[in-house]
Amino acid sequence: MxxxxxxxxxxxxxxxxxxxxxxxxxxxxxxxxxxxxxxxxxxxxxxxxxxxxxxxxxxxxxxxxxxxxxxxxxxxxxxxxxxxxxxxxxxxxxxxxxxxxxxxxxxxxxxxxxxxxxxxxxxxxxxxxxxxxLYLPEGADAAKLAAGIARDHGIRLAPDAADTLARGCGSDRAIITREIEKLALYLDAAPDRPKEADAAMLAEISAVIDEGEFGGAIDALVAGDAAKLGEEMRTLIGAGTSPVPLLRQMGKRLIALADMRVQIEGGASADQVLARVFWKEKESTARALRRWDSAHLVRGLERVREAERAVMASGNAGPVVAEQAVVVLARAVARLR
Incomplete structure (x- = not known):
């Protein structure tokens, strides 16, 4: 049902x-x-x-x-x-x-x-x-989600902070929760002793960054450019960025491509599918759809999720694990050409 x-x-x-x-x-x-x-x-x-x-x-x-x-x-x-x-x-x-x-x-x-x-x-x-x-919340709904999670931890997030956090975490509630937990610890906040926080305060302790800064790494993965991906990963991780939001954003891109591949394999033309893609991304998306089929997209998503679970497990060098996993995947993608 x-x-x-x-x-x-x-x-x-x-x-x-x-x-x-x-x-x-x-x-x-x-x-x-x-x-x-x-x-x-x-x-x-x-x-x-x-x-x-x-x-x-x-x-x-x-x-x-x-x-x-x-x-x-x-x-x-x-x-x-x-x-x-x-x-x-x-x-x-x-x-x-x-x-x-x-x-x-x-x-x-x-x-x-x-x-x-x-x-x-x-x-x-x-x-x-x-x-x-189950769909990812967007825009105001995503910010509302972040504010609600913060409230449960005794934090009153300013609107700009809620929006920044939601976007930086890719609207993923698991990542948002972890960032809120760090913020609550930093502020010594709890439901019985609430504290306020704005975007500047969030930036002091948060490892998330705006999803737009992940674009180079994600594009390199989809294109199978292992060398560029390695450089992008080292830059992001060297800046202290947690690899988990990056892996989540990679997963989102693969899910979006899988959605388009299903439409094409179901009889829709590439032009029909690409009509809803932002014009600056149409060419790269078209190349990706020619390179990836549904089976490879599912397997690629599995590998990204496996890397995420490995990063989140205790007792390992998370950034190194993430970089190795996605670079290996990019090399596999390159062989699909």
Missing amino acids: KAKAHEVRARLQKPPEDIRLYLLHGPDEAAANELADLLGRALGPETERVEFDGATLKTRPGVLADEAASMSLFGERRYIRVTAVGEESLEAFTLLLNADRAGNPVVAIAPTARNTAKIVKLAQGAPNAMAAP
Whole structure:
């Protein structure tokens, strides 16, 4: 069935027995991960989590239905989380929804899937599934999100600070939250002792920068120019910029390209798709669409997300990990020419 974000949130907080699949699709991957976490909390701390990705389901489509119907060794509840999902998972989802039984719910995150995707149509039309589109907030909505997160941490953000933070974090709530946490620590702020903050104060402690400054690195990645990308990465990281917002912006660009590739592969002409692209970016976008197909875009997004998770893990040299991962990806892109 088709659902809105607040509707699927309510179900994930109190999961009913009749829903086998929660499909969270669209570019707001941070919101999807937040919603997916609700299922584990609702089922309890003893619940076992089984993880797959779209690539696994493509080669082993029956494993999802098998795991959904299985029991853990000691009889605890379990649920299944699937990441980096695309059209390759259609058979696996079909088998899951048509299986005789499936007691373990599945939550799947599909950042590149549009409303017209086959997996989305499948979930929307099934009584035992829910599909919810998740879009990144923009403009005033993004600033409102940042202000709300800040308020929860005892900070009253000035309008310019909220807008700067939202743009610098790519409207990603996970990054916004981390930056707000740093700001709260810096100000010694809490809900019971609120403090005010403006853009100047944010700049003193924040590692985020305006997304426009990421443009060179992102363009180099999409073009497969490993040498230029290496230079851009070293410049940004040398300036003290966190690699996480950069990786998120790279992910957003790949998602946007994947969206356009799906339209082209669905029958739209390149001119029709490019008509909505800013004129200065049309030529480079056209080249990218000729170079990348949907499968490579999905894999590229997976690699960027893997790099992000590695950077965020403790005990590693985050900037070095990020630079190595994206430069390797750029070299792979160069071979697509």
